[in-house]
Amino acid sequence: MNTSGSSIISALGAGSGIDFIKLAGDISAASFAVQRSTAEARRSSLEAQISAAAQLRGSITSLASALGDRIRNGDLAPKGEIANAAVAKVSVPTGLSPRGSFSLEVTQLAQxxxxxxxxxxxxxxxxxxxxxxxxxxxxxxxxxxxxxxxxxxxxxxxxxxxxxxxxxxxxxxxxxxxxxxxxxxxxxxxxxxxxxxxxxxxxxxxxxxxxxxxxxxxxxxxxxxxxxxxxxxxxTARDAAFRLDTVAMTSPTNRVTGLPGGFTLNLTATNTGAPTTLTFASNTAAISGVMNDFVAALNDIVAQVNDLAAPVGGELGNDPGARELRRDLAALAGQVVMPNAAAGEPRTLGDLGLALNRDGTFRLDSARLNQALERSPDAAAAMFTVGPTGVFATIDRFARENSLVTDPGSLGGSLRRFETQLASTDDRLAAITEQQEALRERLTRQFVASERRVAASQSTLTFLRQQVDMWSNSDR
Incomplete structure (x- = not known):
């Protein structure tokens, strides 16, 4: 705080007995107390809303990311099995779903x-x-x-x-x-x-x-x-030689790619004259596992929405983005994820067992999921790819649409609005601080001037008293 006024008053030897510097600060602070309190309360509220919106957006984004990772790492891809496991190992690249069975005869390994x-x-x-x-x-x-x-x-x-x-x-x-x-x-x-x-x-x-x-x-x-x-x-350097369904093929390495359906073979031994069988089957156990995890993750998000967007006491109680997220969650079970599915094949998340309870939470209808896996195992497995359709594409789109900052009705739009309002509130607080300081300085100058006048008056009064005393003494 500027103390120049206090120094001036002290230099004058003023004696009004009033601390004008403190008085100026108290008056300026009191003048803007209501405005500052209102702005600071608004800032705290906006920070809580930003934290809540960011938490929900992070949860739905993390759900989409985790689901994509599960699909990309091949856990849900059809599993290849070779009757003679010593001959080769089979793997399936992400997003591919080879089907059927093949005979495999390896006559020479690459070296x-x-x-x-x-x-x-x-x-x-x-x-x-x-x-x-x-x-x-x-x-x-x-x-x-x-x-x-x-x-x-x-x-x-x-x-x-x-x-x-x-x-x-x-x-x-x-x-x-x-x-x-x-x-x-x-x-x-x-x-x-x-x-x-x-x-x-x-x-x-x-x-x-x-x-x-x-x-x-x-x-x-x-x-x-x-x-x-x-x-x-x-x-001597040589290529690998093998027969797939009796068709002779070669490969410069023991890792063979470009096979039907996109699967890869790593040849490890020969079985000349004794072909083995390679088969692919949908990984139904993994699909059931990921659906259980998916339902649990959705219920975590529902719990967060219920808490953060509660009508009374929730930071997002009246927020349009939170309401839209709640509506989208409620519609998720009926979301079509495979628009080109053939008649009788699973096409919605509900067909995979995702069911909505009356309280807005989710449950896994195991009977419906098992029915889809038994009747259409290949079609169910095809829903778990990283292509433009399927479960991941649907959840990824769900997360992106709710995080879109250019949509004022989405959670992302709410987050941007809160951040803009917070910046405006910070600007308002900065302006209040400037105005309060300007008032304090102006009052200080005015009080200093008043103190000068009081000091001058006291000096004159002292002089007059001295003169009166002198006149009184001379008359005696």
Missing amino acids: GQTLVSKSYASGAALVGEGTLTLRFGTVAGSGFTPDAARAAIDIAVTADDTLATVASKITRASGGAVTAYVATGPDGAQLVMKGAEGAASGFVLEATGAGGGAVAGDLSYLGWSPASNAGELRS
Whole structure:
């Protein structure tokens, strides 16, 4: 608080006995007390409404997000089962629903090429200066067919490079297409090089050394091609080969994609001459589980609405966004989620067992859900995808529409309105503070002026008294 007026009064030696500085502050505070109290009460109310609206919006958004996560992680997708589980593992990408059964016969697994070099005294042995060149392609017998789509990789080798440092250079230069390391056994240290799976991932290693002889210590000693193979080739790169419903197929890796319905196979063993069966069935247990969780989550939201939007005492008791959310919740069981469903197939959330109680809460009609799962298991499973239709799309749309800030009748619109009103209230409080301070300063100036006049009057009165006393004394 400004104390200049108090200093002036003290300098004048004023003696009115009144604290005008405090008086000015008290008067200015009292003048705006009602306005400030009203604005602060309004601010507290708006903060409570914002918190309540944000809580409800967060709950419905979290419901949609959690449901989407359950569907995307594949928990609800049809489960594939292979009679001979040792042959392969099956997985279903999110949003796909393969159906039916298939025969599977794996005749060959994919593998990468493995080379083991001639022996060196140790991993620290110098290999000689020069250039190593990796070329990729197909190795067949003593022949090599380069892959024209893949550029050769040149690796500079210095006079200080050892077998171990060359291994690191090969791995790094190839970007992992060929991994190399040094293995030490009874025959000494050898460079092991392993390529990626697939017939086209074979490779040759050309070596141009400075010594001119293929002996240890000259880089040419590391070179390899099918024509010069003397036992260095330990495994040849090849594709996986299998039959799906007797149709011959190949894959450059043991992970096979692009199969009917979008399922993926990870081949793990061969079963030549003994085909196994792959079947897909809807995961009815998982669907029942997610519906139970869904009903519980909806009831949590209903409880929040009943509390926060209670007609008496609720922060959102008369809010249009909360009323709209309550109406939308009540209509949810009858919401059509599969508009193109065939006759007799489930098309609404009610068909999946979602039922509304008289008090606005939800329950799971297990009999109706089980009926849908028994009569139309595939159609019920198709309702749990991340496509434009289905349970997730419906709940996601429900959450978005109620959170839309551009719709004044939605919960999001209410939240924006409260935030706008709060900003306006804060501006009003700031204006009240400015006006109160201006009044205090004006009163202080006026009181200072009054104090000056009082002081001047007292000074004159003292002088006159002194003169009267002097005149009285002189007459004696």
